[in-house]
Amino acid sequence: MLPLGEVGFAEATWIMVVKSLVIFAIIFGILPILTVVERKLIGRFQHRYGPNRVGPFGILQPLADVGKLISKESFRPANAISTLFVLGPLLPVLSGVLALAIIPWGDVQNGVGFYGIDVPIGILYFFAVGSIAFYGLVLGGWSSGSKYSLLGAMRSAAQLISYEVSMGLALLGVVMMAGSLSLVDAVHAQGQVWYIVPQFVGFLIFMLAGFAETNRTPFDMPEADAELVQGFMTEYGGMRFGSFLLVEYMEILVVSGIAAALFLGGWMGPGPSFLDPIWMLVKMFALVFVFIWVRATLPRLRYDQLMGLGWKVLLPLATLNVLVTAILVVVT
């Protein structure tokens, strides 16, 4: 093993390889299900059935979608820059997969930690790998050689800068209460009460910033189907477009996972300890449902409203939350 950093719990290399494969396989099994769940739910929210033709109740819809995307031509506009155009969809996938590593699915059991890796820099790692995704969007948008793509990429750049600050500050309250950046330690610290109770403001800010970071409604300005025809994805087709779509769902899962671990008590729940990963999944899916619910409910914000909300409301609120939490932590 490379001595690249300390870990909370060290294991043999082969165990880590097996763990990575299991986490990867499960998450990539969930992603297509998530797409059909979202379409079904949005259908229900809008008083229609949603997809119900492919397979029983339409559950085979993702297979049909993926088959279509894979068999399509990987088209590239004539004035696109080929290497960067190909690199564009790859970087966000890399970032999403890397971020999966720190989501805790359970405690150490039988000598195996139920998480990819427990790094002491935990949340910082999440922000560090998250910053890679941004370059995918901007490279994709810039190298497409299309003004819609460029505008979408620029909007996402401005949006990501604006909301990343609030997102970090929102988590600072939890970090101070837990006394650690590690997500595993943060879950352990929630034995008495979930942090959503004392850190409710932090939770709200984190989720709002999470909607913005994943480019979801009501902050889907970078994509904005109606005005920018999907923004930075305009010129992409086939599986390259598919991987942008895949990343969106993966980021939703990652943000839900981080929020579930930091605010909803992570893997904690009644029942024997082998149910821990199930509880984690249940909490994650509850948050994913919130993502879909919000998408079906709220209209898109105007661009100046988006910036105003980020800088004038969320940032001061998050700073205030950090201040109050710091005072309370010192006093108690």
Next chain:
Amino acid sequence: MEEVLFFVSAIGALGGAIGVVAMRNPFYSVLALIVHLFSLAALFLLLASAFVAAAQVVVYAGAVMVLYVFVVAYVGGGGESAWEPIPGQRLLAPALAIALFVELSIAILSSALLALGTEGPEVGPGFGNPEAIGKLLLEKFLIPFEASSILLLLAAIGAIVLAGRKREETA
């Protein structure tokens, strides 16, 4: 394995740095700078400072370079200006570059070369983790830490003042 990672990231850092000055298109220069910064982060990881590496990526690659990319992609590079914005720039720049080179050479010759062939310092457990760095910043280096944060605050206020004044004139 350590050597492989070291050489990969060292080549990335040097190549990225050369790319920044060698590329014609400013957008590619910015991309080269990003490669350079990520390689530096990998070097920090090899030095057992995961926190510094993560901070490097979050602050430079995640925030500063985002602004660079934003400006270059939006505004574009434009051609080189026909006149020298600072008079005497063509003479001043090489002189300053040579001064910097001499300074760095002194630093490298006096300290860094002596460490060649040694094993490097022993680091205890907990070296470079967030707790240790937090203690250092808020206990041993409190005054430099606060001074630099005041400097950053002043820079932010200055930027707001400058941008705000421009808007009033145009309005």
